[in-house]
Amino acid sequence: MDLSRRLFCATAFIALALVGCSDVPETDDSTSSTARVPAWASDAVFYQVFPTRFANGDPTNDPTRQTLEKPIDDVPASWSVTPWTRDWYEEAEWEQEMGGFYTSVYERRYGGDLQGVIDRLDYIDSLGVNALYFNPVFWANTLHKYDGNSFHHIDPNFGPDPEGDRAMIAKEDPMDPSTWRTTAADSLFFELLGKAHARDIRVVIDGVFNHTGRDFFAFQDVRENQSDSPYAGWYKVSMYDDPATPDTSEFDYEGWWGVPQLPEFADSEGGDDLAEGPKQYIFDSTTRWMDPNGDGDPSDGIDGWRLDVADEVPEGFWVDWNEHVRSINPEAYTVAETWQPAAGFIQAGGFSAAMNYFAFAFPVKGFLIDNVITPTEFADMIDARRTAFDDSTQTAVQNLVDSHDTPRLATMIVNRSDTGYVKPDRFDYDWGAVVSVRDNRSYKVRAPNGDERDLQRLVTLFQMTYVGAPMVYHGTEAGMWGADDPDNRKPMVWDDLDYDVEDDHPFEQERPSDPVGVNQDLLDFYRRAIQFRRNTPALRTQLFQTVQADDERNMFAYARGRAANAVVVVLNRNEEAHSMRLPLPDSLRGDYDAALSTVDSGTRVQNDGSALLLELPAYSGLALTRQ
CATH class of the missing domain: 2.60.40.1180 (Golgi alpha-mannosidase II)
Structure with missing residues (x-):
């Protein structure tokens, strides 16, 4: 997933930034958005948490070599959990055996878990944010967890009893919600949810409903039983193994963006919906997290969903799913991940909002970061792209600058003059643009200097005073830097931990020796800026x-x-x-x-x-x- 996803996302971030305003579709202002957009969204300041890299609150549940994505024989026996405070580019013995940093880094595990988030709620609360967005928390083998093994259980290694949870899950019928149990990890997630709600912090989680991992229960059965599997219609299988031949390599299927580790769900016969089996399972899983007690009271459930690669899932599914979500909780917030013009798409699918790459992040990068468009061009661009949304949607879109799918804001600024930034003549992607030292040896991996931190504060001021709901990627407020995936997923910096100086380079090039830790001045500014936004009613209107x-x-x-x-x-x-x-x-x-x-x-x-x-x-x- 990561390599294809990063290539798409990083190049889209660069090339789409300066697409002409003529590419913004018209919307029908007569269509009311009140049913789609909860009132609380315009007051939200989101904080994005990438769980495996946020905080390790319980070392006893750390992942093991057996729980990795790769087959165990492909990972050296010397594998171990990576120390949280180690120099990011320093390679352990097992990483060197695997062939170097960019080969082994995806098998690193640092032990981030839900207890770590609970332990750091005071910090989150101190920022002034009032909404959390979690990258996937469901059971999966990778560090990013966009390759789910199931959608109805929290990852066992996020909770206090991984082995017990896996044994419990094995006794269930995944297609019969009446057999679903509450694991220790599930219980801890509900505890986290309650503690967040007690602080008036809402919680939005990631829904990955386009594809699964190969260890997802349905795909496992298809691999084992082929066309005889009761789940045979769940996936886009182009060829099953022929039992009459000794060759067992005939099985072929469609993976997301060609990645075999991410088999895609099949569409309905007409192509305007997901197939009936996965659709029902997704609806049942959705209900589980939105109304955990099944009593019709959603106050103990999550407050919304961020939907991964939403524009690659049939629109008919989203119409029905969004209706299902709001039948459980009319105040639920659903935000679609899309890197393209979003107004027409989110309205047609029934979403509350979009991750606002096209109408916010791209123009901001073009003017405030890369300085390749003028203030006049910037004004015209943000006006055209903002007003493509109806009024209530404008105040609810998620205004992010960086995320787990982009370089860190600080590193965008450090590399602002040599990122290959282009101004396309049409709506297209520049596949030659690079945002990582992996693809461009001149890409800088160093910490920002004073002028670059000044620019970061300037970007943040605009983010906190513009129309829409700001979202900060965890650690950006504390000064973290890093290129595109995997370098944007370093372990969170905490002021009660001592970090190694970062002086290694993945290609053994010379670089400065950069101390790693919380940038208190920057953090204080983020707190002031967030508080200013929350205390100023004019900033929460359109x-x-x-x-x-x-x-x-x-x-x-x-x-x-x-x-x-x-x-x-x-x-x-x-x-x-x-x-x-x-x-x-x-x-x-x-x-x-x-x-x-x-x-x-x-x-x-x-x-x-x-x-x-x-x-x-x-x-x-x-x-x-x-x-």
Whole structure:
């Protein structure tokens, strides 16, 4: 999964960023979104947690060599769990035996688990976020867990009794929910859910309903019994083994993006839905996590779903599934992963929102990170792409800059001038673009410098003051850096752990010796920015207007809200300090004070009644509120 997924996602992130606004589809504003978009979504600030790399709260449940994705004979006997604080590029003996960093890294296990998340809830709460998005937590063999063994159980190695959980699961009939038991890992997840809800933090989990792993119960049976399997219609099988021949290699099937480890579910006969078997199983699993007690009260269940590769699953399935979700909890949030224009797709499928790569992350990368579009082009692009959504959807889309599928924000900035960033003439992907040292030996793996951290704060200011629900990938707020997968999945940095200096390089090139740990100044800024967003009602509406796009100075100013509640934000993307006279429209005139700055000093604000006179240092931004 990872190699194909990363190639697609990384190149799409680069090349789609600057697609012309003419590619944004029109939407039917007459279609109400109130049934799709819960009211709480516009108030949400999301925090993404990649569970296996967040925190190891229970070393007794750490994965073993027997639980890895690869056959045990393909992994050296010297394999062991990787120390949490080790230099990322340092290779253990077993990794060297496997052939080097990018060959062995996917078999690394650090022991991240649900107890680790519970132990760090105080930290999560201190950020000011009020919604968690978890990458897959269901039972799977890989570190990323997009290759599920089942959808109705939490991974046993996330809980306190892995062996006991696996023995319990083996006694169930996976197609009969009445036989499903609650494992120790399931119970711990429900405990985590309750503790999060007690802090008014909602929980959204990943649903991977396009494909499974090869150890998924249905696919295991198909492999064993071939066309005689009761699950034979579940997958896109092109050829079964012929029992009349001694050759057992005839079995062939379709894997997601050609990856055999990820067999794809079959579509219905008409192609507008999933096949009946997997569809029913997914519906039953959905119910399990949304109404755990089966009593019609969803308050003890999850609050929503993020749907993996949603635009590769038939639309008819999503229409029915979203209706099923809201029949359980009308306030559920469903967010589709798509890297393309999303407005028409999410409306047709019944989703609440999309991961907002196309309408947010790509323009942000083009202007604030790579500086390859002007403020005027940026203003036109975000306006066209934002207003393709109806009003309530605009406030609910997940505004992310980085994730487990992209380089870390800090590393995007470090490599902003040499990432192969392109401006395509059409809606297409640039397969030659690279975002990893694995494919481009000049790609920098070092920590950011001071100017680059200033740019990160500038991006964050825009993220927290723009229309939509911000989402921060865990560790970005603490200063973590890293290229595309696998380097964006380093273990989380914690201030109570001592980390090795990062001075190794995967190709033995020279690099700086970079201390690893929490960047407290950056973390403090994220906390202030999140709090500012949550305390400022104007930032949670769809109201947005460009006040000035200054291409000469590379500055951009915009307003949120109206009249007494208005917020004005000014961004200086220039490497030099600049002054700006910012005329205000009549509806925004008044006296303003600086409310949030990305820098500690060097800014100045004056009011002359009809305009703001501003001074901003290089790579800085300022949010102002009415006096």
